[in-house]
Amino acid sequence: MVRGRVLKLSTSLIYQHKRSKGFKRWVTFIALGFGVTGVGCCYYYSEHYYHTELSNEYFTKYRISYKKDIDESHFLLELTPLKPQRTNLWSAMASYNLWSVEVKQPDIMVVRRYTPLPLEVDTVNDKLEVLKDGYNANGKLLFYIKNYENGEVSKWLRRLPTDRTIEVRGPYVDYEFPRDDHEVKRSRSFLWEQDDSGFAERFNHQPFDISMFTAGTAIVTALQLLLTEDPFKGKIQLFHSCKDIQELGPLIKFLYLCEQKKRLQLHMFESSKGNSIRYDASKIEPLISRPCSYVGSTPFTSIEDSIKPVASLVCGPDGYITTISGMKYDLAQGPICGLLGSKGWNNFNVYKL
Numbered sequence: 281m282v283r284g285r286v287l288k289l290s291t292s293l294i295y296q297h298k299r300s301k302g303f304k305r306w307v308t309f310i311a312l313g314f315g316v317t318g319v320g321c322c323y324y325y326s327e328h329y330y331h332t333e334l335s336n337e338y339f340t341k342y343r344i345s346y347k348k349d350i351d352e353s354h355f356l357l358e359l360t361p362l363k364p365q366r367t368n369l370w371s372a373m374a375s376y377n378l379w380s381v382e383v384k385q386p387d388i389m390v391v392r393r394y395t396p397l398p399l400e401v402d403t404v405n406d407k408l409e410v411l412k413d414g415y416n417a418n419g420k421l422l423f424y425i426k427n428y429e430n431g432e433v434s435k436w437l438r439r440l441p442t443d444r445t446i447e448v449r450g451p452y453v454d455y456e457f458p459r460d461d462h463e464v465k466r467s468r469s470f471l472w473e474q475d476d477s478g479f480a481e482r483f484n485h486q487p488f489d490i491s492m493f494t495a496g497t498a499i500v501t502a503l504q505l506l507l508t509e510d511p512f513k514g515k516i517q518l519f520h521s522c523k524d525i526q527e528l529g530p531l532i533k534f535l536y537l538c539e540q541k542k543r544l545q546l547h548m549f550e551s552s553k554g555n556s557i558r559y560d561a562s563k564i565e566p567l568i569s570r571p572c573s574y575v576g577s578t579p580f581t582s583i584e585d586s587i588k589p590v591a592s593l594v595c596g597p598d599g600y601i602t603t604i605s606g607m608k609y610d611l612a613q614g615p616i617c618g619l620l621g622s623k624g625w626n627n628f629n630v631y632k633l
């Protein structure tokens with residue numbers, strides 16, 4: 281009888297042991313399942329959401345999808361994000377913000393700003409196309425860049441092969457115009473060479489005009505305002521200095537289209553043709569308008585033929601900024617002197633970028 285009890289006990293112990301072994305196996309299996317799912321979720325999150333949307337708080341990875349030399353110092357660079365961008369910065373910024381992004385040079389850990397243009401490369405025909413309203417080409421960014429002989433980042437960028445991954449952060453707003461949320465969107469159909477000659481433009485409010493003074497690649501600031509979705513509503517009087525207009529490559533066409541549409545009044549100063557602001561300021565002085573007063577938001581009347589600039593933006597190397605508008609001290613604007621100073625412009629209506 282005692283033997284029978286012992287046998288029963290040992291059988292139940294073995295059973296319990298077996299059961300607890302099975303239980304342990306189940307627990308391990310479930311824990312492993314949770315672990316694998318957790319790791320999978322983290323991987324999916326990091327791949328699809330984390331650090332994939334462009335932000336100025338971290339770097340996002342982009343691939344060099346196109347690079348084309350214009351001449352020995354200028355090239356076009358197209359970056360495609362590794363993950364398509366959900367935010368359409370062209371719709372969000374429109375022409376109310378001039379914006380740029382920072383590109384990181386990882387070997388020396390420095391960043392430089394570059395100003396994207398709302399263009400994408402049509403690889404079949406090897407030409408530039410303006411991005412249509414509501415379309416962001418999945419977040420592609422196209423840049424016009426000058427490489428400097430001793431330039432840390434521009435020279436490095438020019439040498440990188442296509443398909444190389446680089447890191448970008450932004451966007452950074454470099455200048456902000458007053459935003460009018462009750463204004464109608466401006467059409468850009470002429471940029472696709474569509475005939476809109478029968479269409480008379482009307483706005484809710486009277487647009488204001490500006491003057492821009494750019495040198496070299498700084499022309500991208502004017503091009504961004506002219507080509508972006510809902511482009512600048514007023515006229516832009518642009519004084520551009522460069523060695524030769526040909527250094528703009530395929531971008532020249534867009535300037536001429538805007539000029540034909542009377543959205544742009546272009547004054548070119550090409551040093552290779554002996555036409556330089558630096559050496560002959562008297563050539564440009566008579567062309568510069570005096571500042572007109574900004575009267576704020578008034579009902580639309582008409583689009584006039586004349587240009588009445590209420591603000592001037594000056595963008596280029598330090599020496600150029602000094603000639604046009606007086607010295608800029610790092611982040612401080614400094615007093616308005618130079619050519620603009622002599623024409624009555626001041627710190628209320630001039631901004632040195």
Ligand SMILES: Cc1cc2nc3c(=O)[nH]c(=O)nc-3n(C[C@H](O)[C@H](O)[C@H](O)COP(=O)(O)OP(=O)(O)OC[C@H]3O[C@@H](n4cnc5c(N)ncnc54)[C@H](O)[C@@H]3O)c2cc1C
Nearest residue numbers: 380392393394395424425426428430431432433434497597
């Ligand atoms: C808001 C913003 C937007 C910009 N957008 C663009 C853009 O779209 N395309 C573009 O090409 N550049 C743009 N730049 C200029 C760009 O950020 C770099 O300054 C430029 O590429 C030179 O950097 P680097 O590292 O190659 O040269 P660095 O190592 O900084 O300088 C090397 C040498 O080049 C000289 N140098 C540097 N910059 C200039 C200049 N602008 N003019 C004359 N000499 C210079 C320096 O004096 C130095 O001797 C922008 C700058 C700002 C602030």
